[in-house]
Amino acid sequence: MAEINAKDVMSLRNKTGLAMMACKKALIEAGGDIEKAEDLLRKELKGKMETKMDRAAGEGRIEVAVSGDGSAATIVELRAETDFTAKNDKFVAATKKIAELALAIPAGSTEPSSEMQAIIDDLRISTGENISIGRIEKLESNGGKTVYGKYVHHDGKTGVLIEAEGDLGEETLRQIAMHVTAAFPRPLGLTPDDIPGDMVEKERKFRIEQAMESGKPQEIAEKMVEGGMRKFFAEVALLEQAFVMDPSKSIKDIVGSGGNLRKFRRWEVGEVAG
Numbered sequence: 001m002a003e004i005n006a007k008d009v010m011s012l013r014n015k016t017g018l019a020m021m022a023c024k025k026a027l028i029e030a031g032g033d034i035e036k037a038e039d040l041l042r043k044e045l046k047g048k049m050e051t052k053m054d055r056a057a058g059e060g061r062i063e064v065a066v067s068g069d070g071s072a073a074t075i076v077e078l079r080a081e082t083d084f085t086a087k088n089d090k091f092v093a094a095t096k097k098i099a100e101l102a103l104a105i106p107a108g109s110t111e112p113s114s115e116m117q118a119i120i121d122d123l124r125i126s127t128g129e130n131i132s133i134g135r136i137e138k139l140e141s142n143g144g145k146t147v148y149g150k151y152v153h154h155d156g157k158t159g160v161l162i163e164a165e166g167d168l169g170e171e172t173l174r175q176i177a178m179h180v181t182a183a184f185p186r187p188l189g190l191t192p193d194d195i196p197g198d199m200v201e202k203e204r205k206f207r208i209e210q211a212m213e214s215g216k217p218q219e220i221a222e223k224m225v226e227g228g229m230r231k232f233f234a235e236v237a238l239l240e241q242a243f244v245m246d247p248s249k250s251i252k253d254i255v256g257s258g259g260n261l262r263k264f265r266r267w268e269v270g271e272v273a274g
Contacts, residue, residue: 004028012037017090017126018045045125059086060134060269062159064150065099071141073148074102075161075265077134078120085127086156086269094119095156098133107140137265139163146262149173153181157269166259176254179244180266187238190261195236203232238264 004027012023012034018041026044030036060079067073076099080086098116105113112120112133123131139148139161149162151174160177180187189195207228211221234240239252239261255261 004032008032008034012041016041016122042121042125058270059083061086061092061095061156062152062267062269063095063099063156064152064159064161065096065103066148066150067103070147072103072107072138073150073161073163074099074136074138075159075267076102076136077159077267077269079132079134079269080123080127081129085129085131088127090126091123091131092156094123098136102136102138105136105138107138109135109137112136134269135267139263139265147173149177151177151181158267160264160266162264163262164255164259165262168255168259172254175245176251176261177264179241179251180238180264182244183238183241185235186266187241187264188236190238190263192233192237192240195233200229204229207232 004024008027009020009024012018012027013020015034015038016023022041023037026037026040027034030040058079059082060077062075062077064075065073076095078091078095078098080091085091098112098119101113101116102110116133116136120131120133123129144165145167147164147166147168147170149164149168149170149172150160152159158181160180162173162177162180164173188199204225207225208221211224214221216224234242239250239255241251243249243251243254251261
C-alpha cells in the first residue's frame with residue numbers, strides 16, 4: 001500500500017472541498033496518485049449528486065465579461081441552492097471563469113462547453129448542492145465602432161451588459177448599466193418600438209377602459225390615452241427614462257449625439273428567461 005501523507009490529503013481536500021477522510025480513502029484507492037484520486041471522487045460523487053438535480057436552485061450569481069480587444073462580451077447566470085454557496089469565493093471565481101470561457105463560443109444564447117461543465121461538476125462535488133448554469137449569452141461585434149459596458153451589483157444577483165457604438169466611454173456605459181440595474185419601472189426595451197406588442201396593447205386597452213369609465217367624450221378620451229401611452233413609454237423605454245443619477249436628464253441625453261445603444265441585457269438570478 002502506498003504511503004499517504006497528510007500534505008497530499010490536504011492538497012486533495014483543497015481541490016475538492018471534501019472531507020479529509022473521503023480524500024484519504026480516495027488516495028489509498030488511487031495508490032497515492034492525486035489526479036487519479038480526484039477522478040475517482042468525481043466519478044463516485046457526481047453519480048450521487050445527479051439524484052439532487054430536482055432540487056430548486058434559486059440562489060446564484062450573475063457575471064459579465066468583455067474580451068481584451070473589446071470585440072465581444074458575455075453574460076452568465078450560475079445557480080445554486082443556497083445563498084451561502086452563492087457567496088462562496090470558489091463559486092464567485094467559477095462564475096467569472098465561465099463568463100470568460102464563454103467569450104470563445106459562438107455568439108448568441110448557448111449551451112455550456114465541456115470545460116464549463118467540468119467546473120460545474122467540481123462545484124457540485126465540493127458543495128453537495130445542485131449547481132447549474134441558468135443562462136449564457138454572448139454578444140459579438142458585427143462591424144463599426146462597437147463598445148461594451150457592464151455592471152454587476154454588489155450582491156451578484158443582478159448584472160447588466162450593454163452593447164453600443166460610437167464615442168461612448170467605459171465610465172459612461174458603466175453608469176448607464178448601473179441605471180438599468182436600479183431603474184423602476186424596469187426598462188423593457190431601448191425605444192418604444194422595442195416594447196413587446198402584447199404589453200403595449202394591454203396597457204393601451206387598460207387606459208382606454210379607464211378613459212371610457214370616466215365618462216369623457218371619445219375625442220378627449222383618445223387624447224388622454226395617447227398622453228398616457230407617451231408617459232408609459234417614457235417609463236419603460238430605456239432611452240426615454242430619466243437618468244437615476246440625474247433625473248433632469250434622460251438616458252438619451254447621457255448617450256448624446258456621438259453614440260448609439262444597440263442592445264442591453266439585464267439579468268437577475270432565478271428569473272424566468274423571456
